[in-house]
Amino acid sequence: MGQKTISRDGTSLAYRSTGDGPPVVLVSGAMSTGATLVPLAEALAGHGFTVVTYDRRGRGESGDTAPYEVAREVEDLAALIGAVGDGAALCGVSSGGALALRAAASELPVRQVAVYETPFAMDEAGKEQWAVYTERLTEALSQDRRGDAVELFLRLTGLAEDMIRGARQAPMWAGMEAVAPSLAYDAAVLGDDGVPGEELARIGVPLLAVAGGASPAWMRDAARAVAEAAPHGTYRVLEGQTHMVEPGVLAPVLAEFFAG
Structure with a gap:
């Protein structure tokens, strides 16, 4: 990643900065490293920001320290903000949005927070599906069945069984198994009760919650609920976008918000 900083518990965090201007820290979601968000970082940097991507603990070039606690990932963000300058903005994508929100609620010195499609369960059926997933994930990881853990996640996202079988034979599978233990971290950050209204x-x-117009309705419902739960929340929909949002579409929306 190019640069390193140390979190409060001694964990080494790898990060990369691009651009010049007010700092924005991007927080990646499940099965992702900082490299996943480099295209968004470069697009946003073009609007006059210093954009930081980093490997969350247990991924890529960053270290890890047991036992895991969500508070330690918040401390990771505190260390990054300390490295790049107080008053940084946060932007979390997918489950990374849950971490960004919890960090902002913990009164870290951030100036704004934006999230894209944080997948909080929105009804009882969704919460039941999530509970089954987390239970099976915990069992698989406790037995070091990393491949099975990845399969559970891919199935949760709606990937077809034949595509999952194909993924197991692909060169990328080894990398997915390498970060599989961090699936438990994302599960912990998202929690079990849907949108954490009291925390938000x-x-x-100021908070911006964004969703794609071509994503499932519950994703838009979750983004709207996040915005409504925050005292200074705004909700936006990007027409035609899905969970795999195009950086060139999201970056101008983020730039407008962060410039404000």
């Missing part, structure tokens, strides 16, 4: 109510900075 503590966010005192």
